[in-house]
Amino acid sequence: MNNLFYEKASVLIIGNEILSGRTIDKNFNYIATKLDEHGISISESRTVSDSEEEIINAINELRKRFKYVFTTGGIGPTHDDVTAESIAKAFNVKLEVNNEAYKILEDYYNNLGTEFNDVRQRMARIPKGAKLIKNQISAAPGFNIENVYVFAGIPKVMQSMLDEALKNIEKKDKINKSTIEVDVPEGEIAKILEKTVKNNTDVSIGSYPFYNTKDDYGVKIEISSLNNNSLIKAIDDLKVHLSKESIKYR
Amino acid sequence: MNNLFYEKASVLIIGNEILSGRTIDKNFNYIATKLDEHGISISESRTVSDSEEEIINAINELRKRFKYVFTTGGIGPTHDDVTAESIAKAFNVKLEVNNEAYKILEDYYNNLGTEFNDVRQRMARIPKGAKLIKNQISAAPGFNIENVYVFAGIPKVMQSMLDEALKNIEKKDKINKSTIEVDVPEGEIAKILEKTVKNNTDVSIGSYPFYNTKDDYGVKIEISSLNNNSLIKAIDDLKVHLSKESIKYR
Numbered sequence: 001m002n003n004l005f006y007e008k009a010s011v012l013i014i015g016n017e018i019l020s021g022r023t024i025d026k027n028f029n030y031i032a033t034k035l036d037e038h039g040i041s042i043s044e045s046r047t048v049s050d051s052e053e054e055i056i057n058a059i060n061e062l063r064k065r066f067k068y069v070f071t072t073g074g075i076g077p078t079h080d081d082v083t084a085e086s087i088a089k090a091f092n093v094k095l096e097v098n099n100e101a102y103k104i105l106e107d108y109y110n111n112l113g114t115e116f117n118d119v120r121q122r123m124a125r126i127p128k129g130a131k132l133i134k135n136q137i138s139a140a141p142g143f144n145i146e147n148v149y150v151f152a153g154i155p156k157v158m159q160s161m162l163d164e165a166l167k168n169i170e171k172k173d174k175i176n177k178s179t180i181e182v183d184v185p186e187g188e189i190a191k192i193l194e195k196t197v198k199n200n201t202d203v204s205i206g207s208y209p210f211y212n213t214k215d216d217y218g219v220k221i222e223i224s225s226l227n228n229n230s231l232i233k234a235i236d237d238l239k240v241h242l243s244k245e246s247i248k249y250r
Numbered sequence: 251m252n253n254l255f256y257e258k259a260s261v262l263i264i265g266n267e268i269l270s271g272r273t274i275d276k277n278f279n280y281i282a283t284k285l286d287e288h289g290i291s292i293s294e295s296r297t298v299s300d301s302e303e304e305i306i307n308a309i310n311e312l313r314k315r316f317k318y319v320f321t322t323g324g325i326g327p328t329h330d331d332v333t334a335e336s337i338a339k340a341f342n343v344k345l346e347v348n349n350e351a352y353k354i355l356e357d358y359y360n361n362l363g364t365e366f367n368d369v370r371q372r373m374a375r376i377p378k379g380a381k382l383i384k385n386q387i388s389a390a391p392g393f394n395i396e397n398v399y400v401f402a403g404i405p406k407v408m409q410s411m412l413d414e415a416l417k418n419i420e421k422k423d424k425i426n427k428s429t430i431e432v433d434v435p436e437g438e439i440a441k442i443l444e445k446t447v448k449n450n451t452d453v454s455i456g457s458y459p460f461y462n463t464k465d466d467y468g469v470k471i472e473i474s475s476l477n478n479n480s481l482i483k484a485i486d487d488l489k490v491h492l493s494k495e496s497i498k499y500r
Contacts, residue, residue, distance in 0.1 A: 017458050019292045021282030022472065028297075032271030042269045044304070045297040047278075050456075054294070077440045078457040079447055119440035137461070154461050190328045190369035197329055206300075207328040208267050211387070211404050222272065 007040045007172055010066040012058050013047040014073035014083055015153055026155045027072045034162055039172025040068065050074055055086035063090075063148055068169070070162070073153030075142060077119040083150060084143075088127035091145055098126035101141050108139030135160035144168075175224050176231045180238060180249045183218040185209070192241040193221065200234035202227055257290045257422055260316040262308050263297040264323035264333055265403055276405045277322045284412055289422025290318065300324055305336035313340075313398050318419070320412070323403030325392060327369040333400060334393075338377035341395055348376035351391050358389030385410035394418075425474050426481045430488060430499050433468040435459070442491040443471065450484035452477055 011031055017023040025047070032042050043066060048054040055074070062069045074083030088095035102124040109116040123140040126132065133142035133149065135157050142151045142161045151161040182189060186209045197205050203225040211217040223238065225231040242249050261281055267273040275297070282292050293316060298304040305324070312319045324333030338345035352374040359366035373390040376382065383392035383399065385407050392401045392411045401411040432439060436459045447455050453475040461467040473488065475481040492499050 016456050017472070019282060019295065021279050021286050021292075023458065024279045029271050029274045032269060036271050042271075043299060045269065047295040049293060076457070076459060077437045079440065079444045080455070080457055114435075114437075117437060117441075120437040122440075154459060156461060185364075187327045187364075187367060187370040187373075190372075191367075194329045205330075206266050207326070207330055208273065209326055209404060211406060222267070 007067050008043045009035060009040050009068040009070060010062045011042055011045040012055075012062060012069060012071040013045065014050060014055060014071060015047070016049045016080070018047050018073075019049055027151075027153070027158050030155070030159060031070055031072075031162060034166065035070075037174060038166055038169065039174055040169070050080045050082055052082050052086045052089065055083060056090045059087060059090040059148060063146065067147060069148045070151065070165075071148065072151045072158050075123065075140065075150060075152055077122050077140075081122075084125055084127065087130075087143075087145065087148065087150055091127060091129075091148075093128040093145075095125050096128050097121070097124050098130075098132065101126055101132055104132075104134070104141065105139050133161045133164050135164060173226060175226055176228045177222060177224040178231060178235055180221045180223070180235070180242075181218060182221065182242065182247055182249050184247055185217065186219050188245070188247065189219060189221070189242070192238065192245065192247075195241060196234060196238045199237060200230060202230045203234040205234070205238075257317050258293045259285060259290050259318040259320060260312045261292055261295040262305075262312060262319060262321040263295065264300060264305060264321060265297070266299045266330070268297050268323075269299055277401075277403070277408050280405070280409060281320055281322075281412060284416065285320075287424060288416055288419065289424055290419070300330045300332055302332050302336045302339065305333060306340045309337060309340040309398060313396065317397060319398045320401065320415075321398065322401045322408050325373070325390065325400060325402055327372050327390075331372075334375055334377065337380075337393075337395060337398065337400055341377060341379075341398075343378040343395075345375050346378050347371070347374050348380075348382065351376055351382055354382075354384070354391065355389050383411045383414050385414065423476060425476055426478045427472065427474040428481060428485055430471045430473070430485070430492075431468060432471065432492065432497055432499050434497055435467065436469050438495075438497065439469060439471070439492070442488065442495065442497075445491060446484060446488045449487060450480065452480045453484040455484070455488075 018025045048058050074081045105124050106116050126143050127145050130143040130145035137157045137160050149165045151158045206222040208220045223234050268275045298308050324331045355374050356366050376393050377395050380393040380395035387407045387410050399415045401408045456472040458470045473484050
């Protein structure tokens, strides 16, 4: 993964429905893939419940350790949406009605002919000093405060907010990657991988066994490096070692 | 979620391939669903990379905070499988060849007519004092040390290990749950939910908006309680409030 070269980020998923197994999280993998394309790697991800205390503790730990923290979930209008309050408390700033957010929401509901009631107005409350993150799907914005980016939990809305946020985050070099697949068990190639790792210090090699059926199993070997020449050399090394042991690869 | 009544657990997913987005985690939701049936709720989940330091830190924090910690990933034979070493270090015990594990692996590879080489022998190294967790799919066992349960990352193997581990964990009362779906946005029902929450203190109510298309959106309301009568009363209350506002539910 070559963490050394990447900007490091963490993701905080907020929601009881994920923890209980009722809902399958659809956001993490999307965020990871988009960030990877942007030259940012995720070093840690956490999922916590809709609890102020847990969100505050997680945010305060993660924002100190990582360059970026991305959160999903808990910014809607209902009683279990406590993310905005929690982030404000974590940063020790006021949660206040943001005029721009208020106007966006007011216009949106007026256009729909729907009442802009007081629970909807709650979604205009943004931690003092935060910048809004708008989205193309729904009116209620996310926000960015220091290195923390707060997104909605609904996948389409989150995706739109992530696109918006990435416009303001510098794109770093993307890592060069290659995959080789073998049909033998991990135990047959462990030594070969070790040798290749030792002789190729500026690449990172991951070994991911798969086991579909008794007859369909093997290992996906992922080689990555910021330096394309190093990547090519490591792949060549690996292929030579595999060939010596008569292990077929593709 | 009524965390108060449940035994609390955390899950630690170990693997660069999940963090980079290359692989979608298939284990967490399975574990959450199985634990829920067993009367155990997950309070926090983390994903960290194949790094000894990160695994040790996470394990030592989580095992103090939660009744159970379940880990997946990193117990294979390759250079990036560092979970067993890390757990031994976290507990400050030796990582030693476990005779029972060695015998299981030796028999397995002998039966296959495959060499039981030294990298495969690595999988017989288990933290001193840990109990093996066998599985029906592959030979290499997971293990349980104090309140930490260490499973493989390959879903089928993990599932078999989880079944095995749950045999030795007391089953607690399962929570009573019910779901009501409405086709209006969250902002229309937020006050109703708040009222229902206030008048029904021993239930937990979650509100999960969905947004499939412009015309297909709404909210799934989840009500849960350990006490079935409380659950029924809360559902009745909620339905009365929804009817008063002419909001259809199903």
